[in-house]
Amino acid sequence: MMPQATLSHALFDYDEGVKSVCGFWEAYIVKNGKPLAIYLDKFSTYRMNLPAARENADTLTQFGRAMRELHIEIIHANTPQAKGRVERLFQALQDRLIKELRLNNISDIETANQFLTKKFIPAFNAKFAVESRVKANRHRPLTQREINNLSAILCRQEERTVRSDFTISYLTHWYQLTAEQLITICKKDKVIVEERRDGTIRIRLRGKYLNWKVLPTRPPPVSKQPLWILPAGQRPIYKPPANHPWRLQMHASALQAQLTHHRTF
Numbered sequence: 001m002m003p004q005a006t007l008s009h010a011l012f013d014y015d016e017g018v019k020s021v022c023g024f025w026e027a028y029i030v031k032n033g034k035p036l037a038i039y040l041d042k043f044s045t046y047r048m049n050l051p052a053a054r055e056n057a058d059t060l061t062q063f064g065r066a067m068r069e070l071h072i073e074i075i076h077a078n079t080p081q082a083k084g085r086v087e088r089l090f091q092a093l094q095d096r097l098i099k100e101l102r103l104n105n106i107s108d109i110e111t112a113n114q115f116l117t118k119k120f121i122p123a124f125n126a127k128f129a130v131e132s133r134v135k136a137n138r139h140r141p142l143t144q145r146e147i148n149n150l151s152a153i154l155c156r157q158e159e160r161t162v163r164s165d166f167t168i169s170y171l172t173h174w175y176q177l178t179a180e181q182l183i184t185i186c187k188k189d190k191v192i193v194e195e196r197r198d199g200t201i202r203i204r205l206r207g208k209y210l211n212w213k214v215l216p217t218r219p220p221p222v223s224k225q226p227l228w229i230l231p232a233g234q235r236p237i238y239k240p241p242a243n244h245p246w247r248l249q250m251h252a253s254a255l256q257a258q259l260t261h262h263r264t265f
Helices: 018-032 062-069 080-103 109-128 144-153 245-263
Strands: 037-040 073-076 156-161 167-170 173-177 190-195 201-205 212-215
Touching: 018 062, 018 144, 062 073, 062 156, 080 109, 156 167, 167 190, 173 201
Parallel strands: 037 073
Antiparallel strands: 156 190, 167 173, 173 212, 190 201
8 A cells, every 4th residue: 555655554465355455454444544545456356347237336346335335435547557656666566575575584474464564664665755745644534433343344245135934045054043133033134244354254134233053054944934033022912822711701701792782672
């Protein structure tokens, strides 16, 4: 990341997928705040490149959805030349950084990231950073809601539908929603499955996280299930059976009233 003419943040990772990119930006935003906009290429993590997706402005990647939630604009560069300063920085890093890693006998990602953060970036900026004419800092602080939900925003999210047996499927797993919940769950409710970067799963409905358990196999089809799961502490309205004393007493009272009515005529 290079705001103005300073190398602000850099990170080695195994790929440029959703987890890696979201982890990078979470660290950057916590440290510096939210930028007004990010200038990116058209890699598939950042943009849906299918023709049908390009025609629909609301078709977003996971990263695009996260940036929209954080109110950060994404600007896509049409050519590498459009990101001239960034490309020149990459050339310098590919030359100098590789040599520095070799000189320090660094060959694993964890050690490389420590060296990058503690030694290389400060030394690089001390030698090559150019002070910007504009002193204003365009980064914005996170709101309290964004701070509380940053890990939920910067993760993979998928919508799923609650089945008749109150299960949902995600990837190759089946999840059973348990009876103890904070809110009412109905069949065909749309829930959000969050796959956090640490691999944990959260299931969210109307802003509340649901209780669930993993099923070993796909549940068999069932013919009859309740229409909803009530929140913990709430009980459904009790309807007594036909042979319940209350119903028998009411039936006897109704018969007595009918007999009395007929006698008056």
